[in-house]
Amino acid sequence: MPNPFAIHKSHQDDIVILNIEGYLDAHTAPQFEETIQAEVDQGKVRIIVDCEKLTYISSAGLGVFMGFIEEIREQGGDIKISGLNTKVKQIFDILHFDTIYDILSDIPAAIHRFAEVPIRKD
Amino acid sequence: MPNPFAIHKSHQDDIVILNIEGYLDAHTAPQFEETIQAEVDQGKVRIIVDCEKLTYISSAGLGVFMGFIEEIREQGGDIKISGLNTKVKQIFDILHFDTIYDILSDIPAAIHRFAEVPIRKD
Amino acid sequence: MPTAIESTFSLSVPSSTRNLALIREFVSQVGAQAGFDDSELIKLELAVDEACTNVIRHAYGHDTSREVSIKAIFDEEELRIEVVDNGRGFDPELIKAEHVRQLIAERKAGGLGMQLMKLLMDEVHYEISPGKKNELKMVKKILKRN
Amino acid sequence: MPTAIESTFSLSVPSSTRNLALIREFVSQVGAQAGFDDSELIKLELAVDEACTNVIRHAYGHDTSREVSIKAIFDEEELRIEVVDNGRGFDPELIKAEHVRQLIAERKAGGLGMQLMKLLMDEVHYEISPGKKNELKMVKKILKRN
Numbered sequence A, B: 001m002p003n004p005f006a007i008h009k010s011h012q013d014d015i016v017i018l019n020i021e022g023y024l025d026a027h028t029a030p031q032f033e034e035t036i037q038a039e040v041d042q043g044k045v046r047i048i049v050d051c052e053k054l055t056y057i058s059s060a061g062l063g064v065f066m067g068f069i070e071e072i073r074e075q076g077g078d079i080k081i082s083g084l085n086t087k088v089k090q091i092f093d094i095l096h097f098d099t100i101y102d103i104l105s106d107i108p109a110a111i112h113r114f115a116e117v118p119i120r121k122d
Numbered sequence C, D: 001m002p003t004a005i006e007s008t009f010s011l012s013v014p015s016s017t018r019n020l021a022l023i024r025e026f027v028s029q030v031g032a033q034a035g036f037d038d039s040e041l042i043k044l045e046l047a048v049d050e051a052c053t054n055v056i057r058h059a060y061g062h063d064t065s066r067e068v069s070i071k072a073i074f075d076e077e078e079l080r081i082e083v084v085d086n087g088r089g090f091d092p093e094l095i096k097a098e099h100v101r102q103l104i105a106e107r108k109a110g111g112l113g114m115q116l117m118k119l120l121m122d123e124v125h126y127e128i129s130p131g132k133k134n135e136l137k138m139v140k141k142i143l144k145r146n
């Protein structure tokens, strides 16, 4: 079976970019959670999660975004989400995640948003 | 559901090239059979079946190759098979189809074979 | 004289999150046959994924020796999905939907599954007999396009 | 005391060739969990496809109101597949394998299904009770790589 879920990490200045690929469900969410936890533990709290290659997300995956956001914002960082395809974006929209998270079209737009709005307050 | 099986037709001189795409099983074989039948009915008996985008074949698909080959060779034509990927080629190999059909790496090689060996005799 | 022809599909798998992908594939292929388009299919997959994730986590507490069963039945009008477990059961009436914003404030990473099912499907209905048979029935209407 | 843990999966679908793709996806995902690699998976898919195609065509004569059931059970050593129908049955002993070359000479477009199953699987075994329960059991050993 091809790896159903993978995370590729890169950096842009002090911003961590996590490209997530495949599906994020109750089976793969723990891997994503550990990755974000490791960044937060190192004080890296400016995070872009690029979802261009994300094919699916369930509440277990959405839960990872929810579980960290308060702590990350308290530490002066944020999670910006980029590259959602139409199908996956529907799922974020149903739960109105766009009222809580900055959701951008692509990585450059997410980097730009970090410069303009380092922490989203709502 | 994306179309599980599709056939694209093109020509090279008097050779008909059928690019088959997706899976060829008992559900989709009738469509392939009708396409070949239509060519034979028009006297087009020099046929390359290019399988570069074929992902799977079962005996129902192999049966289409079997059902026409005698008639086509009697009429001075042949079916050459090209572009099989490793996974699908395994299935042709298990039944020793390569002892009966010319199986080539790609379309140019199949066209070339038609020039060299218009009808395979074995 | 039957007026509508029903198609019935069923799938049983060990109770493990690694089988969620197979469950979604099952739902997606049945849903496509029932006539749902891509944007509706992902919603169906999600509703059933949430239902089965709850069975795996809550009803069976990740005991992979247990079994999750899904039945899907459609006719021209609707697709019905039934998810059955014989695990510990619960009282769905006691579960109150909390808004994402509130869940986040309470530092919760869950609590969206049942909300999602209700948002995604036209009907969601539980019949609970703890340890015997807990059944979740969900219905999605098939909208005719013409 | 059980020495090996078995995982059991089952799928039932209406008897129609349009469900062969779902059947193959089921077999592929279960086979992958059992430890088979890509080149082995396509062989497993093919063997089960051939078995189910025969049920759809021959046992039920394309009557889509009937049901095809597949069970897949694996442990560390082997994957067992059982395909069950309650159709007309047949005597597998009477079916003689003919070479492709011979089938072609007789202008036959079929006759490869049972041959393929035997070539692809380690064991193939029929238990036939026409109209009641016709069962095909196939086994593929899991080769340890280390």
Ligand SMILES: Nc1ncnc2c1ncn2[C@@H]1O[C@H](COP(=O)(O)OP(=O)(O)O)[C@@H](O)[C@H]1O
Binding pocket: A059, C050, C054, C055, C058, C059, C087, C088, C089, C090, C095, C109, C110, C111, C112, C113, C114, C115
């Ligand atoms: N099938 C089930 N069996 C037992 N308890 C369940 C089941 N489904 C849901 N629950 C209970 O309902 C609660 C809410 O479920 P849900 O809305 O899906 O959120 P989450 O699963 O993230 O907690 C669960 O935490 C659990 O206590």
Ligand SMILES: Nc1ncnc2c1ncn2[C@@H]1O[C@H](COP(=O)(O)OP(=O)(O)O)[C@@H](O)[C@H]1O
Binding pocket: B059, D050, D054, D055, D058, D059, D087, D088, D089, D090, D095, D109, D110, D111, D112, D113, D114, D115
């Ligand atoms: N499940 C079945 N029920 C009834 N008859 C069957 C079944 N499977 C196979 N047969 C019989 O065995 C014959 C050989 O099957 P097979 O080798 O798969 O080739 P094909 O299906 O192409 O004829 C069939 O033509 C049919 O008469």
